[in-house]
Amino acid sequence: MLSRNYQDVAPEPVGEGITIRWVISKPEGAPNFAMRVIEFAPGAVFEEHQHPYEHEIFVLEGEGVAHGPDGEVEMRPGVALYIPPDEPHGYRNTGKGVLRFICVIPHPE
């Protein structure tokens, strides 16, 4: 069993005001999927994009919106999002504090 606090994993920048921590992934021995913690500073935006793998998301803290083909959905603590493979999506922090969420993806083939 591996145990770590996500805060002990170094955050990597992935955009202006956006970081990602790879909390559990291949280096930890995970065979199938990776758990990451993503943080958006207030006002940070990740523009619409798409990729051939799904997201399973759980919001830990903050307020934001995710947008997709059917419009916007609210991101707040306790909200889970499923984004299917190849579906365009983006995120925006609309709150005054950090927007923090878990995002699980399959390992690339």
Added chain:
Amino acid sequence: MLSRNYQDVAPEPVGEGITIRWVISKPEGAPNFAMRVIEFAPGAVFEEHQHPYEHEIFVLEGEGVAHGPDGEVEMRPGVALYIPPDEPHGYRNTGKGVLRFICVIPHPE
């Protein structure tokens, strides 16, 4: 994109004082893995067990311990656990409130 608050998913009992919510899984279209939210009432114990698939866990609330072949590890908010396939493990709520954590598993073959 599917959006739901985990609290809107019906909890299913999995032991005395223990429930599971299948927040994102096959019925939501997820092709590879399932995100569940598990809750332990104060004092609840899930005895040691094992299975041929891994766990990726993230603690949301409460205090507890997970035990495995190398002893016990603390469960508190922000702690992530990786439990490899076939490794014996169990959990216990050691706090005064609920112990709540996310547990992601691959779909069975």
